[in-house]
Amino acid sequence: MPTLKDVAKLANVDASTVSRALNNSAHVHPETRKRVFAAVEKLSYEPNVLAQGLRKGKRHTIGIVVPRLQLTMFGDAVQAAEQRAQELGYATIVCNTDDDPKRERECLDRLGNGFVDGLIIAATGKNTRAIQTLAAGGMSIVQFLRRDNIGLSSVTADFEACAYEGARYLADKGCRHIGLINGPASLGPYRERLSGYRRAMDELGLEEILVSDSLQANSFEYGYRSTTRLLSEHPELDALMAAVDVQGMGAMKALREQELRYPEDVRLMSLTGYLVGSLLETPMTSMEVPTEEISRKAVDTLVELIDAPADKKPSRSSLVFPPMLVERRSG
Amino acid sequence: MPTLKDVAKLANVDASTVSRALNNSAHVHPETRKRVFAAVEKLSYEPNVLAQGLRKGKRHTIGIVVPRLQLTMFGDAVQAAEQRAQELGYATIVCNTDDDPKRERECLDRLGNGFVDGLIIAATGKNTRAIQTLAAGGMSIVQFLRRDNIGLSSVTADFEACAYEGARYLADKGCRHIGLINGPASLGPYRERLSGYRRAMDELGLEEILVSDSLQANSFEYGYRSTTRLLSEHPELDALMAAVDVQGMGAMKALREQELRYPEDVRLMSLTGYLVGSLLETPMTSMEVPTEEISRKAVDTLVELIDAPADKKPSRSSLVFPPMLVERRSG
DNA sequence: CTGAAAGCGCTTACAG
DNA sequence: CTGAAAGCGCTTACAG
Numbered sequence: 001m002p003t004l005k006d007v008a009k010l011a012n013v014d015a016s017t018v019s020r021a022l023n024n025s026a027h028v029h030p031e032t033r034k035r036v037f038a039a040v041e042k043l044s045y046e047p048n049v050l051a052q053g054l055r056k057g058k059r060h061t062i063g064i065v066v067p068r069l070q071l072t073m074f075g076d077a078v079q080a081a082e083q084r085a086q087e088l089g090y091a092t093i094v095c096n097t098d099d100d101p102k103r104e105r106e107c108l109d110r111l112g113n114g115f116v117d118g119l120i121i122a123a124t125g126k127n128t129r130a131i132q133t134l135a136a137g138g139m140s141i142v143q144f145l146r147r148d149n150i151g152l153s154s155v156t157a158d159f160e161a162c163a164y165e166g167a168r169y170l171a172d173k174g175c176r177h178i179g180l181i182n183g184p185a186s187l188g189p190y191r192e193r194l195s196g197y198r199r200a201m202d203e204l205g206l207e208e209i210l211v212s213d214s215l216q217a218n219s220f221e222y223g224y225r226s227t228t229r230l231l232s233e234h235p236e237l238d239a240l241m242a243a244v245d246v247q248g249m250g251a252m253k254a255l256r257e258q259e260l261r262y263p264e265d266v267r268l269m270s271l272t273g274y275l276v277g278s279l280l281e282t283p284m285t286s287m288e289v290p291t292e293e294i295s296r297k298a299v300d301t302l303v304e305l306i307d308a309p310a311d312k313k314p315s316r317s318s319l320v321f322p323p324m325l326v327e328r329r330s331g
Numbered sequence: 332m333p334t335l336k337d338v339a340k341l342a343n344v345d346a347s348t349v350s351r352a353l354n355n356s357a358h359v360h361p362e363t364r365k366r367v368f369a370a371v372e373k374l375s376y377e378p379n380v381l382a383q384g385l386r387k388g389k390r391h392t393i394g395i396v397v398p399r400l401q402l403t404m405f406g407d408a409v410q411a412a413e414q415r416a417q418e419l420g421y422a423t424i425v426c427n428t429d430d431d432p433k434r435e436r437e438c439l440d441r442l443g444n445g446f447v448d449g450l451i452i453a454a455t456g457k458n459t460r461a462i463q464t465l466a467a468g469g470m471s472i473v474q475f476l477r478r479d480n481i482g483l484s485s486v487t488a489d490f491e492a493c494a495y496e497g498a499r500y501l502a503d504k505g506c507r508h509i510g511l512i513n514g515p516a517s518l519g520p521y522r523e524r525l526s527g528y529r530r531a532m533d534e535l536g537l538e539e540i541l542v543s544d545s546l547q548a549n550s551f552e553y554g555y556r557s558t559t560r561l562l563s564e565h566p567e568l569d570a571l572m573a574a575v576d577v578q579g580m581g582a583m584k585a586l587r588e589q590e591l592r593y594p595e596d597v598r599l600m601s602l603t604g605y606l607v608g609s610l611l612e613t614p615m616t617s618m619e620v621p622t623e624e625i626s627r628k629a630v631d632t633l634v635e636l637i638d639a640p641a642d643k644k645p646s647r648s649s650l651v652f653p654p655m656l657v658e659r660r661s662g
Numbered sequence: 663c664t665g666a667a668a669g670c671g672c673t674t675a676c677a678g
Numbered sequence: 679c680t681g682a683a684a685g686c687g688c689t690t691a692c693a694g
Binding site: 048049050051053054059061069070071075076078079082083086091092093094095096110220246249250252253256275276279280281282 | 379380381382384385390392400401402406407410413414417422423424425426427441551577580581583584587606607610611612613
Binding site for chain 4: 003004005015016019020023025026047048050051052053054055056
């Protein structure tokens with residue numbers, strides 16, 4: 001592996017000049033510059049990220065904090081984020097919190113300890129203080145896929161619209177008893193879905209029928225139990241919206257057990273669909289969200305933040321992507 | 332962040348002594364040692380991985396090369412590998428090849444270029460030369476979940492047993508026309524499943540009925556098309572083994588279209604099941620493989636390889652984990 | 663516009 | 679058993 005010195009020797013200049021030419025950090029005579037780049041080319045020189053990092057106190061690593069990967073949009077999200085990070089020359093460390101505030105806290109402690117240059121995070125909402133402290137201490141942080149109003153940039157989807165448009169769609173199909181399987185309102189996306197659902201129910205003059213526990217909501221089990229409960233309390237149910245796909249899969253199980261067909265007896269849809277829903281035996285009607293785009297954008301935003309000099313960090317930004325309705329068999 | 336120097340000052344020794352004490356790289360007087368560790372404790376000192384890396388030419392980053400993450404065992408595998416890597420102080424870079432040799436080549440080029448200390452890889456089998464060259468050039472490489480006989484350590488599952496035991500199970504249930512949806516024999520796991528299937532068919536005196544194209548086999552579409560084809564050529568089919576879950580999901584779609592019920596008309600099972608199969612509307616009978624354990628072990632093996640001094644690298648090892656049958660509804 | 667020097671935080675021959 | 683010194687590959691004030 002050639003080093004700066006090798007390039008400098010070949011170009012007949014000092015290493016510092018090579019550095020300046022490469023980083024555009026000061027005026028370098030065009031002639032010199034040309035020689036430098038020729039030498040770089042010739043040796044196919046690549047700067048040693050480690051040495052750069054040591055010098056500048058950067059590790060070229062970003063942390064990704066998400067609840068889990070399996071069968072969730074976060075799996076896709078992390079894949080896209082890792083790819084984008086790699087394109088930008090960053091390694092990644094992925095940390096799964098399982099939506100457990102304690103585990104999240106551990107992740108934050110570990111990553112905060114000088115392990116990474118920045119963080120993209122889909123937080124539980126229970127460690128706001130710790131996250132703000134980290135940010136105040138100079139850590140670059142971007143929220144993605146989940147947003148709380150904690151003074152940090154975010155890239156998310158419009159979950160309010162997911163629920164609102166989902167409900168309008170079901171109402172258009174003639175449903176009058178539209179249930180919602182949601183999750184704890186302490187989490188931004190659930191709170192937003194709830195508010196979209198309420199807006200729609202209000203406009204339509206329909207009764208709100210919903211489950212919104214503060215439990216581990218992003219699961220098959222939760223979808224199953226919630227559906228069973230809703231059906232027993234509201235046998236008139238003719239439509240059901242699940243916040244995420246695995247909940248919808250759990251709902252399917254519950255409906256089958258009650259010998260209810262979907263969509264014939266109960267229209268079923270997911271409010272945040274991803275690949276798996278389309279491959280089910282009964283493909284699931286879904287609101288879909290551009291997860292990959294969101295993740296890539298979050299990484300871009302983070303890297304800009306990391307790279308900006310301390311005295312002119314970009315100001316806080318909030319990006320929200322709209323969802324799209326995909327009609328399939330279940331609803 | 333405290334540095335070696337801070338520790339040295341507090342312990343009243345030279346930085347080099349602290350280094351030796353911490354790394355156990357030379358005799359340090361027990362008394363001195365005690366002082367050093369007390370200081371480390373007091374300052375809660377953590378060595379700067381970047382500086383260590385620069386000194387030793389290590390990046391503390393490992394590359395993970397897999398075909399894809401979505402709806403495959405590789406998703407689980409990568410999650411487990413990342414976690415283990417993190418425990419060992421390594422960052423990760425994940426590269427998806429989509430089982431395309433060209434993309435795999437790009438991954439290898441990029442990662443080979445001094446970006447990582449080592450690689451765990453589930454290869455396409457089409458870049459054997461490039462991989463061997465990398466290894467010969469000093470890159471530490473461990474194969475995981477897929478093994479080719481290319482002189483490198485591996486940690487895999489016994490896919491031969493998956494297919495053999497799967498077929499025996501179906502035969503025990505009374506099936507006499509057992510089909511196999513496989514994939515290209517150029518890939519180790521498919522080759523091994525094929526051989527297990529053949530062994531079982533041979534022992535049972537049954538006809539081989541199989542699809543084994545050299546296409547993108549790890550997909551819903553492939554499972555769907557293959558099943559349609561097998562059914563048209565062999566209407567007598569009474570059992571079907573899919574190499575992986577998504578193929579099985581595609582098979583379900585094809586069976587439904589032919590108005591065949593599973594398991595009543597055709598018993599269906601996956602030979603490498605993971606979570607998704609258990610959550611389907613018709614939960615899938617599967618051979619299951621300890622993906623997480625395999626991944627963690629692969630990372631351990633790799634890190635040992637990386638950390639060993641050049642003159643005494645551990646010799647090649649091959650670890651194979653046995654599968655387990657999980658009976659569910661589909662078969 | 664460019665060179666010489668110092669230093670990021672560590673490790674490791676080299677003396678003693 | 680321990681200290682002083684050199685150096686991994688880079689960047690950045692400091693002169694000029």
